[in-house]
Structure formats: C-alpha cells, structure tokens
Amino acid sequence: MIELTGWEPLGISADWAAIEGELGVPLPTDYKELYEAFGGGVFSDSVYFLGRDEGVSFDFLTQWRVSLSVDQDSRLGDVSAVDPYAVYAPGGKGVVEWSSTEWADEYCWLIDAERPGDYPVLARSHDGGPWHWYDMSTSEFLYRVLADADFQPFGIAQYDLGTTFKPGSGHPFDGRPL
Template sequence: MWVQRVIELTGWEPLGISVDWAAIEGELGVPLPADYKELYEAFGGGVFSDSLYFLGRDEGPAFDFLTQWRVSLSVDQDNNLGSHCAVEPYAIYAPGGKGLVEWGSTEWADEYFWLIDAQRPGEYLVLARSNDVGAWHQYDISTSEFLYRVLADADFQPFGIAQYDLGTVFRPGSGDPFDGQPL
C-alpha cells in the first residue's frame, strides 16, 4: 500500500529490477523489510525531491545499499579511528548482531536507518536523526510509510520536506561517486 503511494506520488514507472535477495540477505544475515525490497525493485537508488537520497541499487557506489553498508561497517569496526562511533549510542549492524543499517539520507544531513537485531528478524524500527535536532527519533512504521510521510507530509517533523515545495520527482542515481552524493 505505502510503496504504491510513493510510486503514485512521484509518477514513477517501476523498473522491475531483478534482485538476488538471497545473496544480499545472506551477506547481512537477516531478511530485509518486504516493502524496502519493493521500493528497491521499483526505484533502484537515487534522489527524491532533489534532496532525499535513497539507497537501493546503482551501477556505482553512490546509491548502492550494500556498498554503503560495507563502508559504514568497516569504518565502525576500524580500531585505528578510536572508540567514537558515528551512530552513538548505537553501532553499525554486523551480521549476527544488533545495530543500524542506513537506507536513506538528505542533503541536510538527516539520516534514516533500520535498527536490526539478528535475534529478532522481521522487526525493523526506523531510526532517524536530523542534523538540526541531533536526537534519534524512533518510528514503528514501514520504510515506505516513513518515506511517503517525509515526501508528502509537511507536518511530519522534523523530517517532512513537503513544506519546502521541492516537488516529488525521483531521479535515478548516476553511478558517479564524485557528483556530491553520499559515500
């Protein structure tokens, strides 16, 4: 239902990307949310409303979900960087453990994650933080509902971007990691 609402909101023609979910989920050690998989297959990776970066599948690393997760996990586990973690008080999810996996962000440094616990597969709380506010916000809603509310609900604060009248267009990722996008 919410995936279809995002598709209708953006006027997007679903791509129907074929995905080897067994390989992706095997690497993660947990299944991903069903609605995220639908979004991933419909959109790939790219930018909503010229400001919200959605990690899905891309030819380059900029919008590729697994590439971004691998980089975050590597940095989080690098002892040479000290004990500071970019997602405190959490950690980046490591297979078999509990932690955060990023699936989106904005040009304003808002970040969108799932809190994944390998001992509780199928539970996907959305955790988000705004650069302006800094505190973590927890949502017990689906990825696609969260995405829809960010794009369409100006009152969905502090994350709603509809108030800025940016439109609701989706642009696929370019594959170029040096175009000012995430990585």
Template structure:
C-alpha cells in the same frame, strides 16, 4: 499499500529490477523489510525530490545499499577510532548482531536507518536523526510509510520536506556523481 503510494506520488514507472535477495540477505545474515525490497526493485537507487538520497541498487555505487553498508561497517569497526561510533550510542549493524543500517539520507544531513537485531527478524524500527547528531527519533512504521510521509506530509516534523515545495520526483542514481564513493 505505502510502496504504491510512493510510486503514485512520484509518477514513477516501476523498473522491476531483478534482485538476488538471498545473496544480499545472506551477506547481512538477516532479512530486510519486505516493503524496502519492493522500493528497491521499483526504483533502484537515486534521489527523491532532489534532496533525499535513497539507497537501492546503483551500478555507479553512489546510491548502492550494500556499498554504503560495507563502508559504514568498515569505519565503525576500524580500531584506529577506538570504541567511538559515528552513530553513537548505537553501532553499525554487523552480520548476525544488532545495530543500524542506513537506507536513506538527505542533503541537509538527515540520516534514516533501521535498527536491526538478527535475533528479532521482522522488526525494523526506523531511527532517524537530523543535523543534530545527538538526537535520535524512533518511528515504528514501515520504510515506505516513512518515506511517503517525508515526501508528502509537511507536518511530519522534523523530517517532512513537503513544506519546502520541492516536488515529488525521483531521479535514478546513474552517472556516479560521487565518483563511486559511498555517501
């Protein structure tokens, strides 16, 4: 229901991207939310309302979900940073463990993650933070409902962008604006 609402809100024609979910989820060693998979297949990676950077599949890699996760994990596990994590007090999800996986961010430094626990498949609370990186907000709703509320609900504080009247568009992530570097 929520995926369809996002599609209708943006006026997007679903792409029907074929995805090898077994390979992606095999690398993660955990399933991903079903509605995120629908969004991924419908949109790929790109930008909603000129400000929300949705990670899906992007051949240019700038909006590619797995590229971003691998980069986040690599930094989080790099011993030269000690035990410090960019997502403290959490960690980036490592296969088979518990941690955060980013699926969207904004031009205002908002970041949206799932808290994934491989021992609790099917539970995907969303943890979000704004530019105030010490304050985490938890949402027990689906990925597509959260995305819809960010785009359409001006009262969805502190993350709703409808109040800024940016429109509800989607632009595919082709063109590699970051020269292939993860966001």
C-alpha cells in the same frame, strides 16, 4: 510512492538471497519492493535512496560495508558514529542506513539478528541530535518525509520541492555528497 511520484515501476531484479546472506538477516519486504520499482536515486532532489548496483553513491551494500569497517576500526577509538548504537554487524544489533538527505539527515533501520522482521526506522537530523524512533515501514516513513509537511523534523513537503524521482544511473549523482 509510485502514485505520489508518478513513477513508472522499473521491475528491477536483485539477488536478495545473496544480499541478505551477507547481512545475515532478511531486509524489509517494502524496501525490496521500493528498490525493484525505483532503483537507487534521489527523491525530490534531496532524499537519497540507496539501492543495489547503482554505482558507489547509491549502492546499499557498499555504503553499509564502509560504515561497518569505519565503525569497527579500533584505531578510531570505541566511539561509534551512530552512538548510542553501533553499525549493524552480521549476527548482532545495530543500524543500517538506507537513505540520507542533502542536509545530511540519516534514515536507518535498527536491525537485531535475534528479531528478524522487526525493522523500526531510526532517523536523525544533520545536526547530530538525538535519534528519533519510528515504528513504521520504510515506505511509510519515506512517504511521510516527502508528502507530510507536519512530519517534523524530517518532512520536506513544506519546502515545495515536488515529489519527483531521479534514478542514480550507475554513477555518482553530479558529484554531490551523500
């Protein structure tokens, strides 16, 4: 990803023990490496990568906490926004979003507390269609989204948006929704 974007790694440090302690599972190693190199921000002006301490718009834990509280709110019924899955709750099994697009595509991991270290990527298009399962790393999936025009329905290289990265800078990204 560094070579693809021409990015100079930032060397950001994070308290992974605290973050993973709250989640109850370790996060994928390559996600942590991506975060430490890039932080939260936007790839190719359209793919929002969630990091840590980057302001509400790009904060991985804040986004997860909000999704979990909505998913568990009994006043909203028993249908999940990530059906047929649930949002991951510590000790359980469910999805955790780590990226989205300006078109409202969602990129998540399916996390199972009983299988730490196994992080298939689940992705779904903005139209609320079915989830697509990918047995690949976070960085490989992100690379394919940005660089592989044939990676459908999620590849954006066909739109010639370039392979850039803009950091979140600790505030919402120009007010654009995630």
